[in-house]
Amino acid sequence: MTQPALVLSDVSKTFRSGGRLIQALSDVSFQIQPGRVTGLIGPDGAGKTTLMRLAAGLLVPDKGNIEVLGIDVGKDPIQVQSQVGYMPQRFGLYEDLSVQENLELYADLQNVPRQERPVRYKELMHMTGLAPFTRRLAGQLSGGMKQKLGLACTLVRSPQLLLLDEPTVGVDPVSRRELWQIVYQQVQNAGMTVLLSTAYLDEAERCDEVVLVHEGNLLGQGNPQDFSDEVSGHVFQISAAHLGARQLQAQLSHAPGVLDALIEGETVRLVMQAQAAANPDILLPGESGVKITPLTPHFEDAFVAKLKTRPDRDEQKLDLKVGISGQIGDEVIQVKNLVRRFGDFVAVNNVSFSVRRGEIFGLLGANGAGKSTTFRMLCGLLPASSGQLAVAGHDLRVAAARARGSIGYMAQKFSLYSNLSVLQNLRFFSSAYGLRGKRQSKRLHWALTTFELESYRDANAADLPLGYKQRLSFAAALMHEPEILFLDEPTSGVDPLARREFWAWTNALAEIGVTVLVTTHFMAEANYCDRLVILSDGEVLTQGTPREIKDLARNTANPDPTMEDAFITLIEQKKTAA
Amino acid sequence: MPFAHIIALAVKEFLALLRDKRGRYVLIGPPIVQLLVFSFAATFDLNHVPVAIYNQDTGSASRELISHIEGSPNFEIIRSINHDADIAPLIDNKDVLLVLHIGPNFSADILRGSSTPIQVILDGRNSNTAMIAMNYLRSILLDFNRDSMKKQGQTGPRTVLEIRNWYNENLQSRWFIVPGIVGLLTLVVTLLVTALSVAREREAGTFDQLLVTPFRPVEILIGKAIPGIVVGLVESTVIILLAIVLFKIPLRGDIGALYLGIALFLLSATGIGLMISSIAVTQQQAILGAFLFMVPAVILSGFATPIANMPIVVQWLTYLDPLRYFLVVVRGVFLEGDSYALLFNQYWPMLIIGIVTLAFAGWLFRHRMY
C-alpha cells in the first residue's frame, strides 16, 4: 500500500475553558489512505474541529505525533500548510471583498502562478456555479454560495490533502449535493485525499471510509457499510392502522428494547437492541393493524445505536398547562400576500399561508429563501412592505405589548444573555412575561428539572455545551406556557441525538394543543410537521402535508422519495420553467 | 406591573454589565487611573521653568533682580551665559524656555534713576507656556520696580492694582481641572455603559428576543437607562470624594444643586449613549460612534480651553454639548458656591437634550431597519 496521507499516533489535546480542563482528544491514533474521501463523524464536542486544526498545524498536540503526507506537522508546519487545503467551519471569506477578489487573495497566498490562474478560476467558477457572480461581494452571497466560494478558495491551488470542517452545515440540499460533486471531482480527477467532518449522517454514507469519534475518543474506523451492517437485522419500519406517526413514535420510543424511533413519513423507523425482538405485542400492546417490515440499515441507525446512552425523554414530564383560547383547528396565523423588499431586492415575494391551532407548521427552504425574513415579520420584528399578517388576530408589530404574551420565541442562533447564568436568564425571561412569586419559582423549578439544567444553573449561558444552550433557549421560550411557539432553525448545528430529543418535546407540545411554527433547512425534519411551506427565492414553491409534497416527486424511478428528493425536483422544475 | 418589568430589566442590565470580569474592569480601573494621571498631568501652572541668565552688568541691582527671580518657585535658573552666541542653542534645543539678558549699564542706569530695558528671549513653540512665563516675569519685575523706587525715595503716582481672584484665590490650575475631570470621566463611563448596551444585544440576537416579549419599548428604554445613570452616579460620587479628599478642592456650594446637575447630565449622556447604540449596527460602530461624539464633546465643552475664545459659530455648536452645561454646574458649585437659581440656565438644556435623545433612541428600538 502507498504511504498514508495522514497519520495520527497517540494524539492528545486539552484546553482550558472557564477554569475547567477539557479533554478534546485523548490518545487518538488512525491513518487515512490517499485518494479517498474519509468522513470524520461524531456528535458536537467530539473533538472534530480540534483534530482538523491539529492536522493543519494550527494547534500543537500535548502528546503524540501527526504526520501529513510524510511530513511531521510539529516540525515543519509551513511545509504542511503549503501542501494541504483547509476549510474551517466558518471559512474566512472577506465579506467586504468580491468573489473574484477573494479568489485572487487566496491564489496569491497559495502562490498559484499567474499564467495558470485564468484557467483555474474559470474551472472553479464553473464548478461552483459562481461564474455569474464574480463581482458580487462575498457578504451578499447566500449561505450555500459562500460555502462553495470558500471551497473554491481552498482549491485554488490543487492541494494534495483537503481538510474540510463541516462544509455542509446550514447549507440547503441542492448546494450540499453540489459541494459533494465538487469534492468527488477533485478526488477522481486530481487524485486528492479528502478528510471531511460532518454532522449530517446521510453524508457519511457517501464517504469511502469513516472515522467515528466521541468525546475525544476514537470509536471506530471503517467502511460506512461495515458500521451499518452491525445493526443489520435490527432496523424495522413500523406502522399502526389507528395511530398517527407522532403518537406511534411517542409510544414506541418508550417501548422495551427500542434504541431509536424516528418518524419517516407516515411510518416510524425503529432500531432495536441486538437482543430484543421486534414483537408487535411487546412494542405496542393492545394495538391492532400493526405492520412491521425489516429495513436495510442506514449509517445513522448504526451511529445512534452506538452513541445513544440514555432513553428518549418522557414527554409526559413536559408538564405544561397551556390555556388554549379557542378550538383546535382554528386558523391562528394568517399570512396573505406578504411582501418584503430591501431596496431593490425582494426577500419575500407574495407569500400566503395559514396555520391552524395545534399543528406543527414548517417553513422550509434554503438559506436566503426568505424563511427568516417571513418569520421576523410574523414576530413583529420587521415591518412588512405590503400584505397582511395576523398572529392570534394581531399584527404583533402594532399590537399592544400584552398580545406578545401568548407567543414564545426561539431565535435562530443562541440569543440569550451569554454572561448571565442559566438561572438568571430563566428568571429574567419569566419576569418578562409577568411571572412572579410562587408561580415563578415553580416554573423555574420546572424548567431546570425538565431540561436537566439543574447542574448548570449557575454556569454562564456562554459556557454551556451547544445542546444545553439549545435546551436553555427552548426552556426560556416556554416559561410562560405560550399557546403559539415560534422556532427559528432550532436544530441548526445540533447533532442527531439532540435533534431527536428536541423534536420529541415539540411533538409533545403539539399534542396538548400548542401551535408551533418552525423553520428548518433539514429536509428530513419536514416529516415531523403536519403541514409545511417550502420557500425558494422568497416565493412559495409549494405547500401541503409532507405526503402531498413528496407525492410531487413520486414516480416509477423513485417510488419512495425523500423530502430532499422532492425539494430538488421542485427546484429543478422551477428552473426549467423559468 | 410595568414597575416589575422595569426592575427585571434593570437587574438584567446590571448582571450583564457586572458579571463579566472585563466589564467590571473597564468600569473601575481606567476611570481611577485617568483621574489620578490627568489630575496631576493636566495643569497649565508652570513650575521650575528653566531659565538662563545673560548678565553683562556687574552692579548690585542686577544681582538683586536675579535673586528676585531665584526666589520665585516658577523659575529655575539653570545656566549663566556670557556670549550672545550662547543664546540660540539653549533656546533651540529646549534647554531653557527663556533667556534673560541684562545689559552692561543696568545698575548704573537704575542708580541714575533713568529707565533701563532688559531683554527676554522666549521659546514660543508652546505659545501658552510662553505667555504664562511672561506673565510671571512681569509680576516679578513689577515688585522689583516698586522696591527700587521706594529705595530711591521716588514718589510716583500712588496707584497700584489691588488684585483679588475670586473663587480660586491662588489661581491653582488643579481647582479648575479636577472638577472638569468629574464631568469628563462621568461622560466617558456613562457613554461606555450605554453605547454598547443596545448594539451588543443586537449583535448577540438578544434584542429580538427582548422585542418579542411583552416589554414595551419605553420599559426597555428605562431599563437600559437605569444602569447608565446608576453607574454614572456612583462613579461621579467616587470622583467627587477623591477630588475633595485627595486634591483638596473646596466644595462651597449646595450639594443638592450639584447632584441635580449630575442627575440631569447623566440623563442627557445616557440618552446620547443609547441613541448612538440604537443607530449602530455593530459594536464596532457603537464604539466608534461614541468616540466620534466624545472627542469633540470634550474639546468643545470648555474643559481645557474657554468657550469664549471660540469663534461664534463654534460657540453655537457647544450649545448641543451637555458637558458644556455640566462643567459650569460642577465648577460653579465647587468653587463659586452657586445654588439652584444661578444654575437654572444650565439645568434645562441638559433636560431637553436628555428627553429628545431618549425619545429618539426608544423610537429607533422598533423602527430601525436592518
Next chain:
Amino acid sequence: MIANTASRMRLLGMIRKETWQILRDPSSIAIAFVMPVVLLFLFGYGVSLDAKHIPVGIVIEQPDLATRSLAGSFSRSEFFSSVLYSTIQEAEKALDKRDIEGIVWMRNNFSANLLSGRQAPIGVLINGVDSNQANITRGYIQGTWLAWLSHYTEAHGRPLPMPVTLEQRVWFNAALSSRYFLVPGLIAIIMTLIGSLLTAMVVAREWERGTMEALMVTPLRIGEMLAGKLIPYFILGMGGMLFSVVLAVWEFDVPLRGSFWLLTLSAALFMLVALLIGLLISIVSKNQFVAGQLAIIVTFLPAFILSGFLFDINSMPAPVQLLTHLVPARYFVAILQTLFLAGDIWPVILANMGALLVMLIFFFTLVRIKSRKRLD
C-alpha cells in the same frame, strides 16, 4: 529566487486585500479621514487659548477725566470688551452670573487722591475658576494699566520712568498664537488614531470573523502577514500626515520652517511605532471591543494628555514626567513643534528620533515574539 517571488506574491496579495478593505469599510474611512478633518478644524479654528474680547466690568463711581481715560484704555484694547458700571455691587452681581470675567474698580475719590498724591488704589477682581484664563486676564489688565499710567503721568508733566522695563522677544511664534503649537501637535494625535486605534480594531476583527484561521493555514509566513498589515496602514497614516501638513500650512498658515523630508522621516518612524503598538494590542485582545478600549486608554488618551501636545510636560510632577517617557507621541510632538516653528534643530530632532527608534526596536521584538502562526 523562487522562494522570493513566491514571498512577494503573497505579500502583494495581502497588501491588495487590505487596501480593498480599507476603501470599503466605513469605519476605516471615519477614523482615517473624518476624524482628522474634525480635529484639525476644531483645533485650527475652534479651540484657542488666546483670549480676546474678555468681558470686563469697569466700575466708575465718579466719572471724571482720569477715570474716563483709564476706562477708555480698556475699551480701546482688543483684549477686552468692557462694560461700565456705577456701583461695585452691580458689577459683582454680573461677575457672579459669569456675565463678566473681571472687574476694574475705581472708587469715588480715585481722581482726587491721584492728583493730591495720596494712595489711589485700583481694585481688580478676577474670576479665578479658570486659573489659566485668570492669569492671562490679569496680565492684560496689568499691561493696559501700565500703559495708561505712563501715558497719564507724561500728560501731567510728571513722567514716571519705570526703573526696569521688559523688552520681550518671542522666538518662533512672535504673535504667541496657540494655533501654531496646537495644529502641529495634532498631527501626532491623528497618526495615533490611524496607527493604533484603527489597526488594533481591524486586526482584532480578523480574529473575530474567523478569517485569521483561514489565513494561517496558507503558506503565508508570519513576517509576510505582519508586513501585509503594516504597509497599507502605514501608507494610510502617512497620507493622513501629509494631508494634515497641507492643511496646517495652507489653511491654518502655520509656518513649516524645518525640512519637509526630515518631517516625513520622523513621521515614518513614529507611524511604525504606532502601528506596532496597534498590532500588539490586537494580538493580545483578539476582540474588537477590548482592542478599541485598550487602544483608547493606552494610546489615544496619553497622546492627548501626556505628550506635551496641550499641557506642558515640565510642569507635571516628577512621577508623571517619568511616565511621559513611555508615550511615543511625546517624542513626535517635540519633533513636530520644533520642525514646524523652529526649523532643523538637530540636537532636539536626533534625541527624539533616537527615542522613537528604541521604541520601534522594542515593540518590533515584542510583536515578533507574540505573534505565532498558531491558534492556542
